[in-house]
Amino acid sequence: MNDDAFLRITDLSVGYGATRVLERLRLSIARGEFVALLGASGCGKTTLLRAIAGFVTPSAGAIAVAGRDVTRLPPDRRGMALVFQSYALWPHMSVAKNIGYGLKLKGLPRAAIERRVGEIEALLGLSGLGGRKPGALSGGQRQRVALGRALAVDPQILLLDEPLSNLDARIRLKVRHEIRALQQRLGITAVHVTHDREEAMAMADRVVVMEAGRIAQAGTPEEIYNRPASAFVAAFMGAENMLALNGTVRGEHIHIAAGPHYGAAEVPLDGRALASGALEARFRAEAVQLQAHDAPPATEGLALSGHVEAVSYLGGAWRHSVRIGQTPVFADAEHSLAPRTAVRLTIPAEKLFLFNTPSPSGAAAPADDTHPTATRATRPDRVREAAIS
Amino acid sequence: MPPPLLGLLLVLPALVVVLLLFVVPLGASVAGAFVVGDGVGLGNFVKTFALYTPDIVFTVLIVSLSTALIGTFAIAIGGYLTLGENPRAVAILRWLYRWPMFIPFIVVGQVLRTFLAKNGLMNNVLIAAGLITPLDAASFLDWRGIVIAFVWKQTPFVALLVAGAMASVDRGTIEAARNLGASRARILVEILVPQVATTLMVSLVLSFVTMMSVLSVPLMINAQSPTMITADIAFRINAYGDYGVANALGLVSLAISACAAIVYLRHSVRERT
Numbered sequence: 001m002n003d004d005a006f007l008r009i010t011d012l013s014v015g016y017g018a019t020r021v022l023e024r025l026r027l028s029i030a031r032g033e034f035v036a037l038l039g040a041s042g043c044g045k046t047t048l049l050r051a052i053a054g055f056v057t058p059s060a061g062a063i064a065v066a067g068r069d070v071t072r073l074p075p076d077r078r079g080m081a082l083v084f085q086s087y088a089l090w091p092h093m094s095v096a097k098n099i100g101y102g103l104k105l106k107g108l109p110r111a112a113i114e115r116r117v118g119e120i121e122a123l124l125g126l127s128g129l130g131g132r133k134p135g136a137l138s139g140g141q142r143q144r145v146a147l148g149r150a151l152a153v154d155p156q157i158l159l160l161d162e163p164l165s166n167l168d169a170r171i172r173l174k175v176r177h178e179i180r181a182l183q184q185r186l187g188i189t190a191v192h193v194t195h196d197r198e199e200a201m202a203m204a205d206r207v208v209v210m211e212a213g214r215i216a217q218a219g220t221p222e223e224i225y226n227r228p229a230s231a232f233v234a235a236f237m238g239a240e241n242m243l244a245l246n247g248t249v250r251g252e253h254i255h256i257a258a259g260p261h262y263g264a265a266e267v268p269l270d271g272r273a274l275a276s277g278a279l280e281a282r283f284r285a286e287a288v289q290l291q292a293h294d295a296p297p298a299t300e301g302l303a304l305s306g307h308v309e310a311v312s313y314l315g316g317a318w319r320h321s322v323r324i325g326q327t328p329v330f331a332d333a334e335h336s337l338a339p340r341t342a343v344r345l346t347i348p349a350e351k352l353f354l355f356n357t358p359s360p361s362g363a364a365a366p367a368d369d370t371h372p373t374a375t376r377a378t379r380p381d382r383v384r385e386a387a388i389s
Numbered sequence: 390m391p392p393p394l395l396g397l398l399l400v401l402p403a404l405v406v407v408l409l410l411f412v413v414p415l416g417a418s419v420a421g422a423f424v425v426g427d428g429v430g431l432g433n434f435v436k437t438f439a440l441y442t443p444d445i446v447f448t449v450l451i452v453s454l455s456t457a458l459i460g461t462f463a464i465a466i467g468g469y470l471t472l473g474e475n476p477r478a479v480a481i482l483r484w485l486y487r488w489p490m491f492i493p494f495i496v497v498g499q500v501l502r503t504f505l506a507k508n509g510l511m512n513n514v515l516i517a518a519g520l521i522t523p524l525d526a527a528s529f530l531d532w533r534g535i536v537i538a539f540v541w542k543q544t545p546f547v548a549l550l551v552a553g554a555m556a557s558v559d560r561g562t563i564e565a566a567r568n569l570g571a572s573r574a575r576i577l578v579e580i581l582v583p584q585v586a587t588t589l590m591v592s593l594v595l596s597f598v599t600m601m602s603v604l605s606v607p608l609m610i611n612a613q614s615p616t617m618i619t620a621d622i623a624f625r626i627n628a629y630g631d632y633g634v635a636n637a638l639g640l641v642s643l644a645i646s647a648c649a650a651i652v653y654l655r656h657s658v659r660e661r662t
Contacts (some may be wrong), residue, residue, distance in 0.1 A: 087561075092583075101571075102570065
């Protein structure tokens with residue numbers, strides 16, 4: 001944990017009634033850093049943001065800004081401003097009134113408010129719209145007014161609660177770069193909640209992936225994308241293809257034993273703490289090299305054999321659904337291969353993510369074959385259910 | 390049969406009922422206000438204003454004051470239900486505030502008559518508590534009694550509509566104001582009430598019109614002069630069989646109600662532009 005943390009969250013727990021939403025969560029954010037909280041619905045990312053903002057009271061733990069404990073302070077005394085998912089603009093006030101309201105509450109003279117509102121409008125490209133009501137603005141303009149309202153009070157920390165989710169796809173791509181550029185220009189510390197991994201990577205210095213109220217992994221976008229710390233993070237970052245394998249650690253390598261649908265392979269450990277035994281392998285569709293069954297292998301790595309089941313064009317690449325034994329996987333290729341073609345899939349070692357399968361009992365996934373169903377089925381409880389039914 | 394004709398046929402029963410039971414009697418009343426002896430004239434109105442001008446003013450003042458108080462209390466109740474931070478107090482208030490809605494006006498009048506009289510419950514309690522002496526005890530059975538009865542009876546209705554509208558306001562707009570440092574009172578006045586202004590106005594206009602038409606409360610609480618127009622209408626008909634003046638008084642109260650509706654319409658038009 002870095003010592004020059006500007007926003008420090010220590011052992012934060014939050015619960016609604018009997019359900020625990022956040023569990024002893026720790027996170028440090030440096031001054032001027034842009035952090036994205038990334039996770040699926042219900043993982044606690046919005047609750048964490050609301051706890052930081054002061055709208056949710058934690059049951060335990062502390063939140064400190066620049067060394068000052070703010071855990072019990074009301075939302076307006078924390079030096080933070082929140083941009084809401086719904087924008088939450090006041091429909092009865094003009095754009096200028098919306099942006100200037102925080103300054104009016106601070107008791108600033110009218111001239112000072114008008115000057116600051118003018119600055120903010122110019123900064124966000126809202127000049128000339130000051131007299132309009134929010135109802136007469138486009139989605140992108142409303143989003144900027146919400147941002148302007150938060151920035152007008154000059155907060156130390158800007159909190160963004162899925163601010164782009166109500167925009168249509170094209171505007172979203174533009175706005176995310178605008179917000180990132182603005183954040184860098186102002187040097188403001190920002191915490192951004194999103195469920196969109198591309199958005200998180202494009203905007204943030206650091207991505208914090210959350211799973212069930214805990215931090216699954218925190219790191220730069222590259223680290224999260226290329227070196228996921230768990231099968232969950234790998235899957236969330238797009239490595240949806242899953243195989244159950246069996247491996248043995250030998251020195252700095254892990255040796256994967258050959259199975260009915262795949263050949264043996266040597267994968268460098270590369271600092272990963274893997275143990276011999278059942279492995280969960282994850283890889284992205286675009287990491288696969290897809291070839292006809294009899295073509296000479298072009299790269300080294302784990303080779304799988306199977307049949308093409310379906311093909312669709314995604315733009316840029318053809319996505320093939322390939323059945324490896326019982327397991328369907330997706331593989332991208334520049335040229336399409338017809339359904340029922342026998343194919344070989346090669347996954348380069350550096351793009352093959354390996355994790356030890358959590359298997360407390362002997363009923364774990366069979367290690368010598370690919371597993372019948374995708375993604376979550378390696379959880380021992382589900383395997384047992386499947387075995388019974 | 391062409392579709393427009395079929396449509397007309399389908400609404401015909403409802404239309405006939407409205408025409409026969411509502412429009413025709415209303416038209417007859419309005420026309421009746423102008424019937425003097427065998428001819429037509431403004432005699433009924435001359436008599437009405439000569440006899441009842443103080444009562445008309447009294448009615449307008451009473452109903453306006455009651456409307457203002459009802460609005461204030463309804464905003465306070467709705468605001469507390471929406472912004473209150475003590476869940477138990479909010480639950481109790483939510484359970485309690487609607488009760489007067491289910492009590493008829495005549496019962497309200499009767500209850501308040503025994504409560505507000507010179508030797509009524511209110512004064513007895515105040516005397517027992519040592520707050521006033523028996524000599525200071527005064528009857529509230531005058532304009533104050535009517536206002537208290539109206540406010541007591543109509544506040545829950547307006548509060549119900551206002552609280553419902555407040556509950557459907559985007560919570561984010563409240564939190565955004567809190568985030569910037571607004572107190573609860575400022576949030577209520579500057580954020581919440583403007584967003585429910587239309588509902589507030591509609592329910593206050595409805596309340597105004599309802600109070601204009603209540604006969605039982607002025608009869609029970611304040612039968613002396615000046616009294617409200619409804620009591621005068623009843624008196625003209627029951628005591629004299631004078632339908633002309635009664636119709637003229639009815640038209641006057643219709644005009645007063647229309648004024649309230651116009652105030653509301655102008656307000657809502659301004660909101661929209």
